[in-house]
Amino acid sequence: MKFIWKFPFDLDHIDRVAILTEGGRGIGYGHITRSVAVVQYLKEFGLSVDMFVRGDGIKGVFFEGEKYIEQDWLINLEEIGVSDNTAVFVDSYFADIKLYNKIYSTTKKLIIFDDYCRLKYDVGYVLNPVVEKDFYSGYDKVLYGEDFIFLRKGFWNVKNRVKNGDIRHILITLGGNPQKDLIRSIVEKIEGNFNTLDIKILSDPVEGINGDFTGFVDSKGMADLLFRADMAISAGGQTLHELFYMKVPTIMIKLAENQEYNIRFYEKRGFVRGNVDNVASYIAKKRSDSLPQGKNFF
DSSP states (O other): OOOOOOSSSOGGGOSEEEEEEEOBTTTBSHHHHHHHHHHHHHHTTTOOEEEEEEOSSOOGGGGTTOOOEEOOTTTOGGGGOOOTTEEEEEOOSSOOHHHHHHHHTTOSOEEEEOSSOOSOOOSSEEEOTTSOGGGGTTOOOEEOSGGGOOOOGGGTTOOOOOOOSSOOEEEEEOOSSOOHHHHHHHHHHHHHHOSSOEEEEOSSOOTTOOSEEOOOOOHHHHHHHHHHOSEEEEESSTHHHHHHHTTOOEEEEOOSGGGHHHHHHHHTTTOEEOOTTTHHHHHHHHHTTOSOOOTTTO
C-alpha cells in the first residue's frame, strides 16, 4: 500500500504526535480502532506517536500491539506534554470547546474527529470523511472525503474477496458494547427463516444462542472474517469502512444517533439500512438477486 501525506501541516515541523482517545465500558471501541488506524498510518512517515486513552474496561486486542497510555486527559491535559511542534489528534465525544481552545493555544496542529457536528467548532481542523465541506455551517477547516478514511494495518494488503453466488456465510458485528438482546433477536429472525446459513457473531457468547461466537479480534482477524463473509449485519460505526473496503454486502442497523451520517454515506454506495424486523427479508431478497445492487461490491 502506498502512503501519501494527507494532513494540512508540514511533516518537517512535527516533532511528535499525541492522539487523545477513549473507549471501553459504556463507550465502545470505535474511537480506539479509528485512533489505532491513524497511529499505524502516521508511523509509516517515521513519526513518534503517543496514544493516550481514557476509559474503563479497555480490551487490549483492539490496540493491535500499539503502545498506549491510560490517562484521563480530559482532567490532566497538561500531562500530555503538548508543544508548538506537537500534532494533536482528538477522537472523543466528551471533549469540549474549552479543551480544544486550550490545545490550540499551544499548537495550531490540531485535528478533531467528528461524526455528527457534535459542537460548533472554531479552532483546529475537523475531520469527518462522510460529509461535505459545507456540513459545518461556514467553518472551512474541514477534512472530508474518502481520503480521510483510515483502515487498520490488517486491511492494507488483503487479497480480493471471493464472491459466492449464494448467501451462505453471514457475519453479525454490532460493536464493542454488549448487544445481547439485539443479537438474540437477529439470530432468531434468521434461523426462523433459513436453516442452512452459517452465522458468525463478533461478540462474546450470548446465553441462549448457539451461534458461532468469535469473540473480538484484531484487524487481521477481522479481515479474515470479512473475506469469508457473503453478507454482514453491522452497526453503523467504523466497521462500515472495513466492510465497504472488502466489498461485503451489508445490512446496517443504527444503534446511536452518531452513526446516522455514516449510514447515509454508505446507503449511497449500496449498503442497506435495516432493522430486526426486516433482516430476514433482505437476506431473502439478496439470495434472489433483488437486493439493491451496490456498484462497488455486488
